[in-house]
Amino acid sequence: MAHARPKADVVVIGLGWSGSVIAEELARAGLKVVAIERGAWRDTASDFPPSVDTDELRWATRKEILQPPKLETYTFRNNASQQALPVREWSNLTLGYNVGGAGTHWAAASWRFNPFDFQPYSKTIERYGKGQLVPGLQVQDWGITYDELEPFYDRFERIAGTSGQAGVVNGDIIPGGNPFEGSRSRGYPTPPLVPSRWNDIFTEKTTEMGYHPFPVPAGTISRAYVNALGVHMGPCTYCGYCQLFGCGNWSKSSPNACVVPALMRQPTFEVMTETEVLHINKSADGKTATGVSFIGKDGVVGEQPADIVIVAAYQLDNVRLMLLSGIGQPYDPRTKQGVIGRNYSFQTLSYAYLWFENEYLNPFINTGCLAIQIDDFNADNFDHTGLGFIGGAGIQSLSNNGLPIGMAGVLPKQAPAWGKGWKKAFQHSYQNWAMIQGQGTSYAHEAMYFDLDPTYKDNYGRPLMRMTFDYNLNDKRSGEFIRKQCEAIAHAVGGTQVESYNFANDHYTPFRANDSSHTIGGVVMGTDPKTSALNRYQQSWDVHNVFVLGASSFPNNGGFNPTVTLGALALWTAKAIREQYLHNPGPLVQA
Amino acid sequence: MQRRDFLSSALALAAASTLPAARADVVSGGQPWEPGKASVPPLAAPRQGGLAFFTQAELDMAGALADRLIPADDLSIGGKEAGCAVFIDRQLAGDYGKGATLYRLGRFVKGTPEQGTQSPFTPAERWRKGLAAIDAYCGRAYSKPFVQLDASQQDDLLHAMENGTLDLGREVETKELFEQILANVREGFFADPLYGGNKNMASWKMIGFPGARYDFRDLIGKKGQKLQIIPTSLVDNTL
Numbered sequence: 056m057a058h059a060r061p062k063a064d065v066v067v068i069g070l071g072w073s074g075s076v077i078a079e080e081l082a083r084a085g086l087k088v089v090a091i092e093r094g095a096w097r098d099t100a101s102d103f104p105p106s107v108d109t110d111e112l113r114w115a116t117r118k119e120i121l122q123p124p125k126l127e128t129y130t131f132r133n134n135a136s137q138q139a140l141p142v143r144e145w146s147n148l149t150l151g152y153n154v155g156g157a158g159t160h161w162a163a164a165s166w167r168f169n170p171f172d173f174q175p176y177s178k179t180i181e182r183y184g185k186g187q188l189v190p191g192l193q194v195q196d197w198g199i200t201y202d203e204l205e206p207f208y209d210r211f212e213r214i215a216g217t218s219g220q221a222g223v224v225n226g227d228i229i230p231g232g233n234p235f236e237g238s239r240s241r242g243y244p245t246p247p248l249v250p251s252r253w254n255d256i257f258t259e260k261t262t263e264m265g266y267h268p269f270p271v272p273a274g275t276i277s278r279a280y281v282n283a284l285g286v287h288m289g290p291c292t293y294c295g296y297c298q299l300f301g302c303g304n305w306s307k308s309s310p311n312a313c314v315v316p317a318l319m320r321q322p323t324f325e326v327m328t329e330t331e332v333l334h335i336n337k338s339a340d341g342k343t344a345t346g347v348s349f350i351g352k353d354g355v356v357g358e359q360p361a362d363i364v365i366v367a368a369y370q371l372d373n374v375r376l377m378l379l380s381g382i383g384q385p386y387d388p389r390t391k392q393g394v395i396g397r398n399y400s401f402q403t404l405s406y407a408y409l410w411f412e413n414e415y416l417n418p419f420i421n422t423g424c425l426a427i428q429i430d431d432f433n434a435d436n437f438d439h440t441g442l443g444f445i446g447g448a449g450i451q452s453l454s455n456n457g458l459p460i461g462m463a464g465v466l467p468k469q470a471p472a473w474g475k476g477w478k479k480a481f482q483h484s485y486q487n488w489a490m491i492q493g494q495g496t497s498y499a500h501e502a503m504y505f506d507l508d509p510t511y512k513d514n515y516g517r518p519l520m521r522m523t524f525d526y527n528l529n530d531k532r533s534g535e536f537i538r539k540q541c542e543a544i545a546h547a548v549g550g551t552q553v554e555s556y557n558f559a560n561d562h563y564t565p566f567r568a569n570d571s572s573h574t575i576g577g578v579v580m581g582t583d584p585k586t587s588a589l590n591r592y593q594q595s596w597d598v599h600n601v602f603v604l605g606a607s608s609f610p611n612n613g614g615f616n617p618t619v620t621l622g623a624l625a626l627w628t629a630k631a632i633r634e635q636y637l638h639n640p641g642p643l644v645q646a
Numbered sequence: 647m648q649r650r651d652f653l654s655s656a657l658a659l660a661a662a663s664t665l666p667a668a669r670a671d672v673v674s675g676g677q678p679w680e681p682g683k684a685s686v687p688p689l690a691a692p693r694q695g696g697l698a699f700f701t702q703a704e705l706d707m708a709g710a711l712a713d714r715l716i717p718a719d720d721l722s723i724g725g726k727e728a729g730c731a732v733f734i735d736r737q738l739a740g741d742y743g744k745g746a747t748l749y750r751l752g753r754f755v756k757g758t759p760e761q762g763t764q765s766p767f768t769p770a771e772r773w774r775k776g777l778a779a780i781d782a783y784c785g786r787a788y789s790k791p792f793v794q795l796d797a798s799q800q801d802d803l804l805h806a807m808e809n810g811t812l813d814l815g816r817e818v819e820t821k822e823l824f825e826q827i828l829a830n831v832r833e834g835f836f837a838d839p840l841y842g843g844n845k846n847m848a849s850w851k852m853i854g855f856p857g858a859r860y861d862f863r864d865l866i867g868k869k870g871q872k873l874q875i876i877p878t879s880l881v882d883n884t885l
Contacts, residue, residue, distance in 0.1 A: 096673055102685045109858035110880060112837035113687050123747030133760055140757040140764055143749045252869040292861035303860065316677065325674035415872050419855055420862040459836040459855050472808070473715040473828060474801070478852070482721060485853040512751065564760035 058357040063089040066347055066361035068332045068376065071156020072618060073604035073625040074367035075310040075318055076214065079284065080629035082321035089359055090326040091349055093368075094122070094153035098311055103301030105294075111458040115299045118145055120160055122152035122369075129371060130508045133525040133562050135388065141511050141519065146565035149299065149572045150369045154328060155311040157369060158618065162298040162423030162455060163274030163307050165217040166615035167208050167623075169434035170201035170237040175498070175611055178435060179445050187445055189528040193398055193499040194445070195610050198582040198591035199627070201237040207623040207630075209240055212272075213283035215308035215619070218291075219243035219272030233269040235430040245278045248291065253416050253489045254427040257452030260548045266429040271451060272619075274308030275422035284317035295457050297423030307423070327351075327359075333515070335364055335380040335601060344382075344601050350515070362640075363632065366578075366603040367625070373607040374505050374577035375520040382598050383578070383588045386504050388523075394588040396505035398579045398610050399522070402571035403495030403530040404558045405448060407541035409550025410467060411487040418485065419457030424616075426451040432540050433614040434496070444532035446496030448614040450540055453492050459485070464568070467552050490569075491544055493537035497575065497612040500527040505577050526559035534559035573617050578607040580624075590644040592631040593624060599642045602628055687840070688740065698739035699770060703791075705731050707777050710793045712831045714800045722852040723845065725831055733834030733843030734773070743770035763822060769830075776823040779814040780807075839882040850877040 064086040067074045074090055082088045097103075097120065113119050124146075130139035142148075151157035171178050174196045179187050188194055221242040222232025229242075247270035250258065258268045275291040282288060291306040305312045318324055329352040336345045336358070346360035366373050377383055377395045386397035428451035430436055439445060456462060463481060464472070465488055470480035508521040526534070534557040542555040558570060581587025584596040593608050595601040604625045606617045613620070635643055697705060712725025712734075722728070737743055745768035754766045767775065780803070784792045788799065795803070806812040807824040814820045834843030836850075838858065844850070850857050857877035865873060 096671070096678060098677060098679070100679060101683050104684060105860040106880065107685055107687075109860055110687065110838055110840070112833060112841060116833060116837075117742060118747075119687075124749040125747050128749040131761060133758070137758065138755065140755060140761045141749050141751075142762060143765075144763060145747070146762070249866050251866070255869060290863075292863055293866050294860040294862065296860070319673070319676050322675070325672055328671045328673060330671075415870050417865075417869075417871075417873055419859075420866050457855065459849065459853060460833055463832045463836060473804070475717055475719050478716065478719065478721050482853050485855070510753070514751075562758075562760050564762070566760075566762045 058355070060089070060357060060359050062346070062360040063087045064361065065089070065363045065365060066091065066359050067365040067367055068347065069093070069156060069368035069372070070154050070310065070326055071151055071367065071369070072158040072310055072622050074156070074365065075314040076211070076622055077365055077367065077604065077625045077629045078324060079314055079318045079321070080626065081632065082318065082324040084633050085323060087323045089361070090324070091330050091332050091347065091359065092154050092326055092328050093331045094151065094329065096328050097153040097155055097159060097301065098315070099301065099303060099305055103303050105303040108296050108300055108303045109294070111460050114296070115458060116460050118149070118299060120151070120153050120301065121145070121299070122150035126152070127372070127513055127519070129520045129522050130511050131522045131524070131565055135502065135523055139508055139521045139523070142565050147567060147570040147572055148371070148565060148574060150371070154315065154326065155309055158310045159301050160299050161309070161618060162616070164424035164426070164616040165212070165215060165219070165272040165274045165308065165619045167237060168201070168613040168615055168620050169235065169430070169436070171434040172496070172611065172613035173197045173199060173201050173204070175445060182435065183439060187439065189443070191501045192527065192529055193501055193586070195581055195586055197580055197610055198587070199580070204623050204627060205237065205240060207626040208619065210283065210626050211619055211622040213244055214313050215274050215622070216245055216276040216280040216282050216288045216313065217243050217272050217274055217308065217619070218245040218247055218277040220247045220270050222269055231269060233428070233430050234267050235433065235436045243272060245276045245280050248273050248275065248277050248422060248425055250427060251416070251421060251425055251454035252414070253452050253454050254425065256548050257491070257544070258427050261429050261544060264544070264547060266431045268427045268429050271424055271426040271428050273422060273424045275424060276306050276308065282313055284314065286313055286316050288312060291422055293420050293422055293425070295419050295421045298455060332376065335366070335376065335382060337380070337382070337598065342598065344598050362600060364601045366601065367605060370574050370577065370605050370607040371520060373603055373605055377578050377588070377603065378507050378520065379517060382595060382601060385506060388502055388504050391501055394579070394584070394586065396577055397586070398499040398576040399503050399505055399524060400497040400499045400575045400609070400612050401524065401563070402573040402612055403448070403497050403526065403534045404569070404571055405493035405495060405534050405538040405541055405556060406569065407491040407545035407553055407555040408465070409489050409491070409545040409548070410484060410552040411489070411549060412551045414487050416486055416489060417457070418454065418462070418488075421454040421457055423455050425454040432537060442532065442536065444529045444536070446498065446529070446533050446614065448493035448495035448533070448537040450491060450493050450537065450544065453490055462488070468554060489550070491541040493541050494571070494614055494616070495530070495533055495537055496614045498527070498529055499576055499611060503527070525563050530559040531557070573606065573612060575606045575609045575612040575617065578603045579610040580608045581610060584646045590642070592643045593628045594643055596642070596646055600640065602632070604628060698736050699743060700731070700735045700738070704774070704777050705735055706793050707781065707791075708734050710800065711827055712834065714797065714804055715828055715831045716835050722848045725835055728835050728845045728848050729843040730831045730834030733837065733841050734830050736842050737830065737833070738770040738773055744768055765819065765822065769826065772823060772826060775817055776814070776827070779818045783812065783814060838880050840880045847877045847879055
């Protein structure tokens with residue numbers, strides 16, 4: 056028997072956004088909660104004050120607060136006929152490795168998903184019929200609707216301090232907001248950020264084109280704010296050290312700034328840092344979990360017994376933990392049976408890069424998500440008849456990068472990469488380059504999945520997870536449609552040089568610059584245990600005291616960043632545990 | 647001990663009754679702040695003078711490469727004077743050079759371009775092998791080391807590396823080596839002077855980047871204007 060710690064009511068694996076908000080809810084309800092976090096303690100005062108944070112090399116290039124491939128990586132191949140090989144170096148995926156998780160270094164784009172994104176199957180069938188879905192696409196409803204999730208979105212925004220302009224409140228359209236958004240019960244806690252020069256140009260031209268531009272909701276908050284947990288946040292200073300950085304101003308929404316200060320005051324909460332959960336332990340009959348086994352940085356294995364196990368690590372790690380723990384049937388792409396590893400989806404990105412002739416865009420004045428977007432081509436906001444795909448993208452003018460190491464390679468294709476010609480081109484490009492990003496939906500395909508790699512191991516000799524992924528026909532078509540929209544806007548705003556890209560036109564690679572880090576699915580929620588691992592409360596169909604939180608629950612990705620949706624779902628699950636599960640432990644939905 | 651054996655022995659240890667308690671850091675009852683503690687970056691020794699990883703000949707060659715990739719002209723000083731080679735020397739002596747974050751377990755199998763590098767070597771090893779291979783090539787082609795070639799010969803060689811048309815032997819992936827050299831030289835040119843390059847913030851002045859400034863609320867309203875901000879660095883360690 057491994058060293059056993061005193062039994063807890065709840066053990067939470069991973070203290071990022073999902074883990075911290077559910078730990079706070081459950082500890083406040085009086086439960087004894089133990090969180091186990093693989094990374095170290097990190098807080099604003101010690102780890103990223105302004106005198107430490109303003110260092111591109113350390114944080115953005117060397118990625119010091121990200122989970123390094125050495126600690127845990129995954130193997131990758133484009134299709135099942137290839138041999139998967141390990142991702143050895145930093146890739147486009149940016150996993151967190153500290154108290155706060157990826158929520159510490161995220162860009163803070165704070166979206167609600169569109170109502171369509173939760174019911175893509177039923178709404179597509181209703182409007183277009185089955186013929187709209189390309190062969191092999193695994194499209195299914197989530198088992199929860201936007202309207203059911205709305206109060207939890209609202210609560211999460213009140214914790215995060217989100218800045219934005221409401222577009223629809225109680226069914227009424229509000230000028231300046233997103234007219235396509237799901238109806239909100241009230242506006243944002245703080246007003247929108249001051250837009251950049253590039254944002255203003257985009258707003259003017261897309262309005263002329265008949266579209267509906269609005270400010271992207273931002274976790275880099277515009278005003279001082281006291282959040283729903285009583286934590287004080289400061290106003291954003293537009294310093295531009297956001298994505299891949301902590302925030303030194305307590306102004307970027309993060310577990311560290313918004314939740315952990317309140318959570319640490321709960322007397323029934325504790326967190327074990329630099330401690331990795333190895334697997335979830337099950338009872339003899341396999342019907343419940345008894346807790347987790349972990350290994351400390353000293354290499355000693357221990358056990359944390361608990362009545363409830365919350366799996367709240369990063370999406371990839373959640374999937375792997377379920378596979379390593381033998382909870383839920385692994386997906387088999389040949390038989391299409393099984394659920395763990397099923398429904399992997401990503402984000403279909405399209406871009407137009409453009410260069411002005413003689414601008415001063417001052418790109419260093421930004422936040423990770425200082426952007427104006429149009430949703431005219433997102434979700435099902437436009438008629439897809441005859442287009443051969445579902446979904447679309449949010450199209451935005453993003454002012455999120457003015458750091459020179461990262462920008463030194465962002466030049467027109469014909470420009471030299473070094474020498475005097477490069478210097479001249481970069482000096483011009485630095486003030487004149489802008490991007491229009493189409494952040495697209497992604498739907499799972501039956502041939503794309505996760506399983507355990509037969510060859511490559513982690514530092515403890517356990518199999519790495521294997522990703523088999525390439526873009527499907529729906530991605531290629533939606534990406535191409537969005538590329539054309541981005542390109543048209545790039546010309547309309549006055550770009551004298553324009554390059555446009557549909558990432559789904561090429562094979563997927565984890566190493567593409569400016570690609571998304573939003574990996575989705577693998578342990579998805581749903582209505583049918585044959586096609587989902589979790590019920591609508593993110594509760595395992597098979598082991599009722601295991602709940603799995605995070606983007607691993609999403610059967611498909613919206614044309615948005617995923618964080619606020621996974622935060623709202625964590626609050627939704629916390630309520631179900633508090634008000635239903637504690638009174639009558641067992642399946643909250645009958646299979 | 648094989649890595650594979652590590653877990654099973656740890657588990658066997660755990661099964662013994664004399665097992666010490668796992669010494670996890672347990673945090674509870676408030677935030678664990680310590681007075682005077684800030685997370686400053688680890689800096690490679692030596693901070694001034696001397697070499698941390700390179701030999702003098704390697705440093706000279708890195709400087710010559712940096713001067714072709716980022717030549718002196720009326721926009722800025724060149725890569726060598728900016729301290730790029732010193733920066734790279736210090737980086738290669740530290741965690742970056744040692745590949746501290748890389749997954750380096752076997753087997754090493756060449757894959758598709760989409761699967762990324764499968765090199766078994768650390769960045770420091772790639773530099774050392776790469777510089778030796780370039781000099782060996784120069785010896786064969788010009789009977790001179792790289793640093794003694796004239797600028798146009800050096801540029802020709804760099805173009806051939808960039809295009810992947812130069813064969814540098816079995817152990818060196820030429821294109822990967824070129825990309826690493828270019829990336830590290832750019833880092834030395836643009837990173838905070840704290841790390842030994844970017845002398846006098848020359849690169850930041852060249853493009854108008856204000857450096858380690860943390861508050862632009864007073865300037866965001868001045869849209870589309872040339873701002874002429876005097877840049878700031880964390881610490882100038884090039885002096």
